Amino acid sequence: MGDAELEARQCLINPEYDPLPTSLLRCLYVGHFLSRWSARMWEFSVALYMINIWPDSLLLTALYGVVESASVALFGPIIGEWVNTLAYVKVLQLWTVSQNLSFIAAGVAVMVLLVYSSLKSIIFTPLVLVTYLSGAVAVLSTLAGTILIEREWVVVMSEDQPTGVLAKLNSVLRRIDLVCKLCAPVVSGFIVSFVSLTASAIFLALWNVVSVCVEYWLLSSVYEGIPALRLKDSNRKQNPSSDPEPSKSISEQNSDLPIENKNNIPSPETHAFGCFSILPCLGAWKVYLNQEVVLPGLSLALLFFTVLSFGSLMTAVLEWEGIPAYQIGIARGISAIVGITATFTYPILESKIATLRTGLWSIWSQWSILLICVGSIWVKNKLPSAYMLMSGVAASRLGLWMFDLAVIQQMQDQVPASDRCIVGGVQNSIQSAMDLLGYIMGVIVSNPEHFWVLILISFVIVTSAAILYTLHIWRVRKHLFHFDKLYGLTQRFLGSSS
Template identity: 55%
Template structure:
């Protein structure tokens, strides 16, 4: 047994150190990309409540725009990533994400410097607010494309023909990197806001994205060029997509040639027109992606996961803006969000241990199912739809924030959030019972054993 292991994993040579270094490049690039995103996610709520105090309206509108962008365009992004080459997706992702955050940061600086614009030049004020919302929506869509590419495809390709636990470890580590950014970026940004100024934090955000985009591009392209399997997977995916389109066109041509010659031309034209309409509707990226998603085994737990995003209690834009309205310093809010992230980091440490001892269903990590239980050809599409569904729930939460925009009524939003999380737990219990045919091992419980002995 030891000899076979040695044959499969020989001593490290120069050639084997290079993939390890490239994987580290992947982690560093992922860290840089997520850091900029987490800085913006934390800061935008504080910016909005300072731009228009005494109301959560602008913060809720921004959150609604951001969530609506993913909810509407998420499935399209998934199919777009599936259609283009990995290198092209990488270029568009990094440029659009970082450029959008730079423009949004500059707009925030302009609004903070010229705070009287809403009274003197309201049209310019609204134009800058609109620019912040549009750039935020574009930034979150490009971030989604990068997340799908890295977490749904690259990690799976790199871990192919490797021990099964490698994918679990890589998933846990990338998630841990994201949560570390979620922990540290708000804390550092909060200290900048509290002890320097809000304008300084916006300038820092813009400078970070201006500089980091070049480093990120070099790191990710080094990984892509250094691991041939990534390029091969991209070519296979594009070839599969083109083949599907060609087969659909050939099928349509063959069916048209089999139509009876004796039919009236008007009836033939009507039938062809109706058929083309139905085909075009079914081929709409949004509808086609949802149809693929609903056929997956992970659809119900995916819905349960999405319901967890229907909350205002996760230190998002609304909760951050409310705490700022309450007069809590920004660094304290950042520390609170950091503590929130620590729990998530602990989960990434505990998961590999739990997954090795109990089943994946019991552990309940949806992202692992989306890689293990979804076929490779559907993996990117399912990832896009899942992110879209989660953003739809976030959108509903922000719509509730628009309706209940008075910070004094925030407790009502908290009650609704609790109900949504309870529903998510109920749906997951249904899925767990369907898979395992039970929820608990009652016969192994202490009180059950005592009852059996007494009887």
């Protein structure tokens, strides 16, 4: 069936159906790309800046990671409430301007520190603090944009659209992020290697000067061009307590299951509690804990409490074990490519076995592949052990990113519209808290020879996350596998063999 015939049939079934304009989708994707490129470029470069500013010490790099993770952990719920309260255009303005201006300020501060090394004795600490605070504001602004686009706009845009549109939008946005994660470090590394660190900081600042205008124009065009966004924004401002029915992609999958929907509807006490400006974080946490998807959210957050990723800790250990930097970069690129593959695989798998079971299969596949990393502990030779570790982490990204998409879609479908942004803010706060614990774990076990301890702890955390999500599936579906279907397939296979 062609696209034109499918759209014609959809119009007959649903007279209100209006396909999303391709040009506006491109504007959404390009605007999202510009935002994620800036974030990924800074994420890679900041560690190089800090090490060069204070050689032979990871102190500045580690402190920056603590400040960034702690800022999201503490203020994530507040950001979620702001996105939930303010108009879409206001959030868009604050997000794009504050993110790009923060990166510009950080780039200028780093450039001064790199060029005028004699300033260290005079204003070294203030400039470092400017870099830290600018990075913290940038990551909080990026969080606001992530909540607005990935947790709010795509849900509104996919309403009254054919089945699978939401999964496709989620996959494309995640694919864009992973492409930026793959390519932005390559571009930054090329500038650092063949020009200079200072040139990299200048390029970062100039990129954001241009990006802020283009990014805002593209995303505001999406807002103005899609009536559903304007209508939703208007209804939200007029009646903020109203709760439109959530999307049905998951509820239809489990329509025959005894799910208690009353937990999806926040009580008046919850809204009243969240209105107290003195305790915004507590109100947001109460809203989050009242959701049906709290267990999947906690499972996803636990996966951030790990060293089994190509982060700063694992990269440092690989370099200590004698792996050349270019090989680490290639492995990181392969990891990103595997993650991009997950964004293509997820919509196919989700259409076959539904969102809940896609998450189940994804997280246990990640767990299975990470057994390779655990096995690397008992390999005596450092190089084979390191290669096993890198291959296991890279291959596990397929399950990780599919699980990430599955949990995000469950939150989009099952969280009421009035609470969606608040839940997104708290979710990112928990994830950053887990990330912060990972930095603390690295400080406690700082000897590279004892990295195997961190591998085992990380594997236990992933196991706990998989078990927690499995318990959620059992609580909702009352079973894990369709043994009757499995028995039927087995019988058909045996019959064909005989």
